[in-house]
Amino acid sequence: MRPSGRALNQPREIKITREFTKHAEGSVLVEFGDTKVICTATVETKVPQFLKGQGKGWVSAEYGMLPRSTGKRMQREAAKGKQSGRTVEIGRLIGRSLRAAIDLEKLGENSIHIDCDVIQADGGTRTASISGAMVALVDAVRYLQINKRITDDPVLHYVAAISVGMFNNEAIVDLDYIEDSQAQTDLNIVKTCKGGYVEIQGTAESEPFSSDQLQDMLSVADQSIAYIVKLQKQALDVIVD
Amino acid sequence: MRPSGRALNQPREIKITREFTKHAEGSVLVEFGDTKVICTATVETKVPQFLKGQGKGWVSAEYGMLPRSTGKRMQREAAKGKQSGRTVEIGRLIGRSLRAAIDLEKLGENSIHIDCDVIQADGGTRTASISGAMVALVDAVRYLQINKRITDDPVLHYVAAISVGMFNNEAIVDLDYIEDSQAQTDLNIVKTCKGGYVEIQGTAESEPFSSDQLQDMLSVADQSIAYIVKLQKQALDVIVD
């Protein structure tokens, strides 16, 4: 039995709310149970220096946590004058994951910048961020289309993310904070709606995990990925088949 | 006529939602129209170095804006490695204002740290922050009382804040972003529920303001301060007389 009482392959209740704030071209509140993240997408009609003149676009991302999104207050990174290694790492992961969803050629010389800001944390903030940011990204793409900045659809596929782990030698999905702190292994999986892997990051917390355990964890994730993609499409009023 | 269509002395719709996030000892979402700020209060059972051993407590505050809380995305201060002068200034203002609400002796050797994070900005973020943070502060004080860390009530009075300005030579209250950018003068007022001034900060935007204009602006603020205090007390289930 899991501490959360959920079935091994059962994710938390997941909610995706679009148009959460009014200024951004895409703005989503994503909730994985008690984990809540504001994901905004900002359109810029230019690209970073290293891409200029190549006719291609760019997708980048940054991540942050409100100081008291956690049980114990964390020092404000802006006040400290430095982002932690973890913060930078997650921002880079979100950016890479979302770039995999987009045909950068079809984006033209436009950039979409994603900001994921955790307002309440209960485990799985990075997978919630990627899953919610995907929806904000599509809204930003639509904004570019409506404003005739692009004509083709650069969205290659939807990307969703979930965490899995070993707990009492069973593979479980979408760990909350309590489960995460007791798990033997922590694995984050980012996949496309078509089942391709975009990112896989696993760390043995207490002792190494075996090949069999790895296979179990990979398997248990698939159902949740499909479920998240369905919610993403529903939120975006895409016909789900 | 004001751009917002409001009467000269009419503030925006103001909402105060307690227990907005689950971890902080006080957590408030405050809305002044489209301006939305999360105010959390964190209790620490210790005091800064300079107060140690004096039997007194402390109240401090920090302020931040999500990068896309504004119409145009602002660079993330944590990524830049530096808070802007404006950010630091507002954090200091919130801290001073709330310290005026508290008898630091009665707080004992405890600290309450306020974080005000703007998730959507439409003018008046600093006055909304102070007004919402006051409620989070009271929740943090109650937490200390319930946990028997303090016995006396250190709350001296409620503190609320509102902006006023000169627009077309009329004093108007609670300016939204559009009004603020066209106003001749920008004045922020922090008062107690008993009518005492805690802070007053005014800047002539285009041309100096006269003594008469200053008096008009001071007058127009009072009704809104009383209205906010009433909302603060309702939110906190304090009997309003």
Next chain:
Amino acid sequence: MRPSGRALNQPREIKITREFTKHAEGSVLVEFGDTKVICTATVETKVPQFLKGQGKGWVSAEYGMLPRSTGKRMQREAAKGKQSGRTVEIGRLIGRSLRAAIDLEKLGENSIHIDCDVIQADGGTRTASISGAMVALVDAVRYLQINKRITDDPVLHYVAAISVGMFNNEAIVDLDYIEDSQAQTDLNIVKTCKGGYVEIQGTAESEPFSSDQLQDMLSVADQSIAYIVKLQKQALDVIVD
């Protein structure tokens, strides 16, 4: 009776010495009693990025204190790698105050940068800085005129500043360090020679101040502002009427 022995409305002896250092286009030593600040004005024949091509000029300011300008040595901000919130705040206040003195259109695409560096502090460094910097600013304007960079006079009015406070329930003017640390309220006022308000910043130090006290403080400042403007004009050999 005030600790300084001065009358309630009596400022300290104020001295303004022009051409204090030789390199700057304007260079003033301003003394408010034992408070001594070097104010220099630097002319640049260009404007910041955000103003380019608009035919307008700019006035900016920075503030600093020598490490041992104070009774207890303060850490050198350059060595710490960071300006304090107070330092940035005062620099911004000086800049805003002096921009109010200048018609930026008439300044053309030129910038004047003010540096106020406190070499000895005894209370009121920000008001001394503004009052002295006004004179350095005029010298910089004259430099632009003599060098035919501008033809019109962009000086709209002289700007001067003074601090007021409540001490033993009496409004007193131009507080020195001892008085400032015992005052109930601290209010800084920046006005033009014509009596218009440019900035007003007040903080209740120990307890809130009433409307009546505010009025008393505003009144007691006026005589000193007029006195400082007279000294500014004398220093600049302007005919004083």
Next chain:
Amino acid sequence: MRPSGRALNQPREIKITREFTKHAEGSVLVEFGDTKVICTATVETKVPQFLKGQGKGWVSAEYGMLPRSTGKRMQREAAKGKQSGRTVEIGRLIGRSLRAAIDLEKLGENSIHIDCDVIQADGGTRTASISGAMVALVDAVRYLQINKRITDDPVLHYVAAISVGMFNNEAIVDLDYIEDSQAQTDLNIVKTCKGGYVEIQGTAESEPFSSDQLQDMLSVADQSIAYIVKLQKQALDVIVD
């Protein structure tokens, strides 16, 4: 055929040189072909603040590249005043990987800090770093044993790392820089000498990778891991079975 002409499962020539520099308790030059990294291990007879008094030890790591270890010179991070996200990320990965090799209880209240500095880069610097640092770590443990700081052997198992990727739809091992820049997928694997996974980090560079491809890549790594462990043990004069 691979650009390097190597067989799909053939790593580069790997060399591990102990006692490369004279001051550190462990000092190794590790070479994966043209990739060369100096790995030092520093013993400290104390632990970080968060571990004090728990009778446990700690292993931490930092990573760096000499500015001209690469084809194009990179700006010196010390001069820039900031480590890149990639630098911090790799340092954290090395630290986590090596902590998995050690029983921290048996280490007592001692710390071992690993520094991996790339003097020549040709792809795979992070896997070379981990593989070489393992040997420096064992030397540091031996130093603690010889100096009677610990009695038990805290080394749980040897940890080695290798990169794999998809190239022309074939899984290949230990990619050099040319291969890495053309690969479809980049996967770094850290395993113990007993076959357990410590870390797995994979990124789809151009398009998502399938489950089958993931399995192929996992398989092709195993032989190289075994080979590196054998070299580690030879370098350390451990009897290899």
Next chain:
Amino acid sequence: MRPSGRALNQPREIKITREFTKHAEGSVLVEFGDTKVICTATVETKVPQFLKGQGKGWVSAEYGMLPRSTGKRMQREAAKGKQSGRTVEIGRLIGRSLRAAIDLEKLGENSIHIDCDVIQADGGTRTASISGAMVALVDAVRYLQINKRITDDPVLHYVAAISVGMFNNEAIVDLDYIEDSQAQTDLNIVKTCKGGYVEIQGTAESEPFSSDQLQDMLSVADQSIAYIVKLQKQALDVIVD
């Protein structure tokens, strides 16, 4: 002939004014012609961490320039968040030079911190700083003696500094800015009142200098060092023999 019209071995007019500001235990304005530096000495009745419990004291120094002490305004280092290499280098030089003047054992566990801040620069700011700081240092020592913190006299000898250079193949002393920018060589010499060398730092600006030129430059400095020591002692009311 020198640009300044001075004889080859003739320094500028040098003035040393004690008690220039009121807070510091030693406060000196030193003038080498148009070069003007405020040197303050701050007494702390403790020592840095690395000296604790050894019964010895410490002397340290920092250097800075007001932004407009120079012909062209320099960016404020506190605003930039970083001291330049030159600034740090000169601070270290001043500290080393003054430590040579003091028997640190006799200073007891007390520290004296020197701040040298250039308010007007015209060449030779580092040599003026050292020469003026020596006087502030003695005043700080006297403060310690008067306050019974120390009984012995820790001043071993007076230290003074002067610059020399090659100009038109002649050795000249105490170069002003114009001379310095045209000189072939720049050599700074710090000596004691007894003729011992404390520091010697020479740089060939345009072409290497010969042994003979070095000897000439060393010779021409001696007379000026003696002159400065005489002024230091006069300023301090020490009987000059």
Next chain:
Amino acid sequence: MRPSGRALNQPREIKITREFTKHAEGSVLVEFGDTKVICTATVETKVPQFLKGQGKGWVSAEYGMLPRSTGKRMQREAAKGKQSGRTVEIGRLIGRSLRAAIDLEKLGENSIHIDCDVIQADGGTRTASISGAMVALVDAVRYLQINKRITDDPVLHYVAAISVGMFNNEAIVDLDYIEDSQAQTDLNIVKTCKGGYVEIQGTAESEPFSSDQLQDMLSVADQSIAYIVKLQKQALDVIVD
């Protein structure tokens, strides 16, 4: 007798290895006994902003130490976010010394950037750096000639550096760490192959040094400078006369 057992005028065994790493245009490992420094030279076909359009080139340098190049580990400067004063100072010294070796006009609008990174320290890292960097610099110049970026030879002369000091009142050359920490004086000398002085930097460590001692130290250095120049030329296959 010296602690190292060497004769007073006997430097350590000095080795210069070219093509130490493969990417840089010049790459040298220089060894002065146990002091080992990697010196790379990077060619850029552009110049810094302040030189643009003048037809002249530039030579700059940076210095660093691997954290465990020393007996006690030093904190990584990139992690601390700040270079020490010593680090910056030595980088500037190396840059100035090598610029003296080059006719910047003949270098055309090209830059050569030197990186000196100490991998093992045993005293004299700055003199080893300069001596080794000279060889990397010549390799970079040859690269520019082979690639037809320049036609003339900009190398004016070879520059070499050695440390000298007073030990037991005798002048000794090329001090190792043990000798350096016991020496009364520390003097670094940079000279050209023709005997001209480029830099001279001396510090009295414990007590001032006399003119006679200075002369002794200057004399003892000459033989070593000649020896290093011979090794530089041998390494570069220059015919030594």
